[in-house]
Amino acid sequence: MNAKQVIEDLEKRFPNEPAYIQAVSQVLGSIEDVYNEYPAFEKMNLIERLCIPDRVISFRVTWVDDRGNVQTNMGYRVQHNNVLGPYKGGIRFHESVNLGILKFLAFEQTFKNSLTTLPMGGAKGGSDFSPRGKSNAEVMRFCQAFMSELYRHIGPDEDVPAGDIGVGGREVAYMFGWYKKLTHQWSGVLTGKGLEFGGSLIRPEATGYGNVYFLQNMLSTRGIELAGKTVLVSGSGNVAQYTIEKCLELGAKVVTCSDSDGYIYDPDGITREKLDYIMELKNEERGRIREYAEKYGCKYVGGGAKPWTEKADIALPSATQNEINEEAAKALVANGVIAVSEGANMPTTPEAIKVFQDAKILYSPGKAANAGGVAVSGLEMSQNSERLSWTREEVDQMLHRIMNDIHDNCVKYGTEEDGYINYVKGANIAGFLKVAKAMMAQGIY
Numbered sequence: 001m002n003a004k005q006v007i008e009d010l011e012k013r014f015p016n017e018p019a020y021i022q023a024v025s026q027v028l029g030s031i032e033d034v035y036n037e038y039p040a041f042e043k044m045n046l047i048e049r050l051c052i053p054d055r056v057i058s059f060r061v062t063w064v065d066d067r068g069n070v071q072t073n074m075g076y077r078v079q080h081n082n083v084l085g086p087y088k089g090g091i092r093f094h095e096s097v098n099l100g101i102l103k104f105l106a107f108e109q110t111f112k113n114s115l116t117t118l119p120m121g122g123a124k125g126g127s128d129f130s131p132r133g134k135s136n137a138e139v140m141r142f143c144q145a146f147m148s149e150l151y152r153h154i155g156p157d158e159d160v161p162a163g164d165i166g167v168g169g170r171e172v173a174y175m176f177g178w179y180k181k182l183t184h185q186w187s188g189v190l191t192g193k194g195l196e197f198g199g200s201l202i203r204p205e206a207t208g209y210g211n212v213y214f215l216q217n218m219l220s221t222r223g224i225e226l227a228g229k230t231v232l233v234s235g236s237g238n239v240a241q242y243t244i245e246k247c248l249e250l251g252a253k254v255v256t257c258s259d260s261d262g263y264i265y266d267p268d269g270i271t272r273e274k275l276d277y278i279m280e281l282k283n284e285e286r287g288r289i290r291e292y293a294e295k296y297g298c299k300y301v302g303g304g305a306k307p308w309t310e311k312a313d314i315a316l317p318s319a320t321q322n323e324i325n326e327e328a329a330k331a332l333v334a335n336g337v338i339a340v341s342e343g344a345n346m347p348t349t350p351e352a353i354k355v356f357q358d359a360k361i362l363y364s365p366g367k368a369a370n371a372g373g374v375a376v377s378g379l380e381m382s383q384n385s386e387r388l389s390w391t392r393e394e395v396d397q398m399l400h401r402i403m404n405d406i407h408d409n410c411v412k413y414g415t416e417e418d419g420y421i422n423y424v425k426g427a428n429i430a431g432f433l434k435v436a437k438a439m440m441a442q443g444i445y
């Protein structure tokens with residue numbers, strides 16, 4: 001494989017999908033040498049088959065708003081690769097959603113799911129519908145209309161969606177209810193369900209907790225403790241909330257969080273009580289993070305500003321893709337950051353990654369660090385199949401073990417000659433090898 005050539009070809013075929021090309025470029029850049037050690041891969045044109053999704057489903061979603069107006073949105077499911085298990089990955093509802101973004105997310109998900117050690121393929125779906133500002137009734141009607149199209153393409157052994165940006169417990173429950181209505185079947189077809197109807201304990205917490213467990217592993221390679229460290233978090237949704245919770249439990253101080261309008265900086269740190277307020281504000285009232293600053297009298301920076309210029313030891317981006325650019329990365333390094341671990345998917349631009357790696361700080365990509373969410377989704381699937389529920393402690397222990405295993409794999413494949421652990425390389429090679437070997441074994445199709 002000549003990675004540069006493959007990427008140029010993909011750019012020509014998919015000229016309007018920059019996020020997808022960005023994700024592919026990062027992986028191919030890491031695996032090129034290892035790939036070329038196996039001439040059989042090239043003979044089977046493995047790389048093209050691995051980069052291009054198995055299937056892309058797209059459909060119109062028509063629903064009626066509270067004023068009786070008929071609305072239309074686009075719906076998609078990208079089923080990227082199922083050699084390791086049923087397609088698995090979240091659903092995103094956000095106005096920015098387009099096919100290129102979902103293709104990048106489904107591509108990443110394939111490697112991430114491979115890293116979890118569980119039998120799951122990679123997929124992602126979503127719509128350009130935004131739940132923001134919509135009533136519960138509107139969200140329910142939209143979810144039902146979306147599922148009316150999607151249900152034909154999913155199933156507990158076929159494709160198991162879950163949440164992502166704009167899709168939390170409320171949306172998963174509406175989609176699950178409608179799937180059941182359409183198919184007359186109760187099955188573990190979605191994960192992230194409510195605890196009363198087959199959801200797993202720790203699934204809401206899993207992505208944030210998992211990222212902090214991974215961070216602890218990274219810090220321990222340098223003999224550093226998380227306790228006492230100051231942390232920047234971005235976002236204030238599911239991943240951010242449970243990242244903050246675990247940091248607090250482990251004695252770190254989180255001083256920022258954000259939404260798409262701006263960020264708050266609380267030099268005293270976000271306490272348990274303040275985090276409860278954020279959870280209520282974001283999950284129930286669906287308000288803006290600016291209200292935190294008004295309530296607690298701390299700094300708020302609007303205009304879509306991001307928290308990366310504030311001084312801290314650690315940064316945990318937990319909002320969205322490309323939220324740390326080169327300038328932000330330089331500011332973080334100049335302020336003495338020692339570790340960056342990604343709760344979000346691809347939040348760091350390629351230029352910014354280079355800044356972190358050149359500075360030899362600890363830096364882990366989302367496909368490794370945020371894999372705890374989908375890992376516990378995999379555990380939810382197992383519990384549904386067994387018709388059993390495991391305890392909080394059992395699931396947390398398994399999550400911990402999975403994050404440790406992912407870290408070990410990154411160290412195994414990513415340690416460079418000078419001892420620096422290149423987590424990007426490690427995660428990409430470890431995730432790739434398993435998928436590639438399974439593809440080779442399963443023949444050409």
Ligand SMILES: NC(=O)C1=CN([C@@H]2O[C@H](COP(=O)(O)OP(=O)(O)OC[C@H]3O[C@@H](n4cnc5c(N)ncnc54)[C@H](O)[C@@H]3O)[C@@H](O)[C@H]2O)C=CC1
Pocket residue numbers: 163164165166167168207235236237238239240258259260261318319320321343344345370371373374
């Ligand atoms: N929910 C999960 O289990 C997993 C989520 N992720 C990733 O974590 C990130 C956050 O997802 P969730 O917390 O689940 O979503 P969420 O919808 O609960 O929260 C998203 C947060 O990001 C902010 N945000 C969204 N778009 C933004 C933008 N353009 N600029 C600034 N802020 C923006 C929102 O205001 C919100 O605070 C995403 O990248 C997602 O793909 C990754 C693994 C699993």
Ligand SMILES: O=C(O)CCC(=O)C(=O)O
Pocket residue numbers: 088089090091109112160161162163164191345370371373374375377
């Ligand atoms: O839990 C899942 O299946 C999806 C999680 C997800 O979308 C992600 O890892 O980015």
